[in-house]
Amino acid sequence: MRHLLSASDLDAAQSVALLDLAEDMAEVNDRQVKKLPTLRGKTVVNLFFEDSTRTRISFELAAKRLSADVINFVAKGSSMSKGESLKDTAQTLEAMGADAIVLRHSSSGSAHRLAHTDWVDSAVINAGDGSHEHPSQALLDAMTIRQSFWPDNRGRDLTGLKVLIVGDISHSRVARSNLILLDTLGAEAHVAGPATLTPVSLVGID
Incomplete structure (x- = not known):
């Protein structure tokens, strides 16, 4: 599975496997060194077009615990205010070497659109798209x-x-x-x- 866009992307076995993996990862929090090399050399972009505290910080912390480089993008104060589109922003980040994009957007279906167009080759995780899914x-x-x-x-x-x-x-x-x-x-x-x-x-x- 390359993307996580909807809960329906997961079957029962995949869901249980992810929950089991999450339990294993939670145990890392009890270690003195809270770091794993799983995503070393990878870049994860948190692309948030809506305000968020818990979700954005959770994704940032998770990526860092897995040794990824993390870029946090917040729409406020960005070129979005000058009319830059989701496509423009995503392609800019892709050109900078993003391996995965965690997207939160006010438009339902935005994560699916980003994942299934030719805009980017990055993996896409839906962190909330409008009133659609999370x-x-x-x-x-x-x-x-x-x-x-x-x-x-x-x-x-x-x-x-x-x-x-x-x-x-x-x-x-x-x-x-x-x-x-x-x-x-x-x-x-x-x-x-x-x-x-x-x-x-x-x-x-x-």
Whole structure:
């Protein structure tokens, strides 16, 4: 798998493998030297067109822990204010040697567009695109749920659990990714919220 654009990009085996790997990586935080050589010589660009604290810092820290060089791009104060497009910016960063681009953008589908055009050859990770999806957050939520129920959780999916997501489902990219990933991992997912804030396809479903 070259890109992570949607929670639907992952099947059950891949999802569990990623959660297991995340557990292994979490143990690195307990070491005196919190560094692995996995991405040594690679450049990761955090390309953020929306404000972010936790997501951007998490991706930056993860890349640095894997020994990558990290470039943080923030739209404010950049050439975007002079009319430069996503394509222009991405191609500039590609020319500078970006191996992976972590993209957050206000437009739904922007990560898919970046990954499936000839603009860049870099791997693309969707860190939130409009109200569409936020797959990395869904993986984190699944990891937290799994840890809560099974401290010894290697190799486990979420079969047998019932999960309720409450709130504005229609406009939540996190809820959308969570629903997809929870289903992939075998959990029984439900939503609750005003009908006007729930996708038509889910209205009336318990």
